[in-house]
Amino acid sequence: MTWAGCALLPLLALTACDHGGGELPLPGAVRGARGGQFERAVLADGGRLVITTQGGVRVVGTDDGSVSVDDATLARWGGHGGTHTLDLPCDEGDDRAKGNCGGMPLVHVPTGVTLTVRAHDAGIDVTGVRGELSLSTVNGDVTVRDSGTKGARQRLVTRNGSVRATGLAARGVAAETVNGDVDLLCATSPGTLDGVTRNGSVRVTLPADAPPYATDARTVNGRSAVGVPAARSADHRYRLALRTVNGDVEAHRG
Secondary structure, eight states: OHHHHHHTSOGGGTTSOOTTSOOOSSTTEEOOTTSOSOOEEEOOTTOEEEEEESSOEEEEEESSSEEEEOTTSOOEEEEETTEEEEEEOOOTTOTTTGGGSSOOOEEEEETTOEEEEEOOSSOEEEESOOSOEEEEOSSSOEEEEEEEOTTSEEEEEOSBSOEEEEEEEOSEEEEEOSBSOEEEEESSOOSEEEEEOSBSOEEEEEOTTOOOBEEEEEOSBSOEEEOSOBOOTTOOSSEEEEEOSBSOEEEEEO
8 A cells, every 4th residue: 555655646745755765765766666766856947967977868848747767767866956967977886877887878858858968988969959058078079959948058169089070059058178179050049159279170151141250260270261240340249259279260141
């Protein structure tokens, strides 16, 4: 009867008991049916989510108002105040965690979430997340599709890998790598856009109706091609700063 009582409780009260008799980590969280520590939790649009992993991750925005992982993925859920955390731990001795070690487990999140991802030794791939983004990894690519919002500043950073975005909406963009390309296709005209690499090219495509920009495009060993109308010298409302050492720098309207 105890198990049946738990099964009838609303989702937000499932911290008291679960199928295994243990305590769930936070209100709104559901433990995986096959023994995973976490499978699903409610998180409304506009909430802040931090994902940490020793590998990489794929994140897809959905409309069902919850954060979820496959039950085969080992994940830990936590939070304080308005910020929630999802950790994807790596433990070579745990079969459930092996996929997190340099892998790309899939996480579904509410489409309007404010998202921070910190990864290592693999890529970050984000699709359909219409909020503020702060994505950083080492030894992997940062890839963004149809994401962001025109009122937020988007930060996309890696060290040994490329930063690539299509359909990116932003008020401001900071995209940076050391060994790799920065390739951005913007859905909106950001007020500021900084694209920086050392060994690679920087390519930026703005909307066809983008306004004039104050543009600073520099390379040492490569060519620079700017097809964006130049702003008047006193007008700095829209600014592009594009820099590399070994590679090309390009900016144009789509």
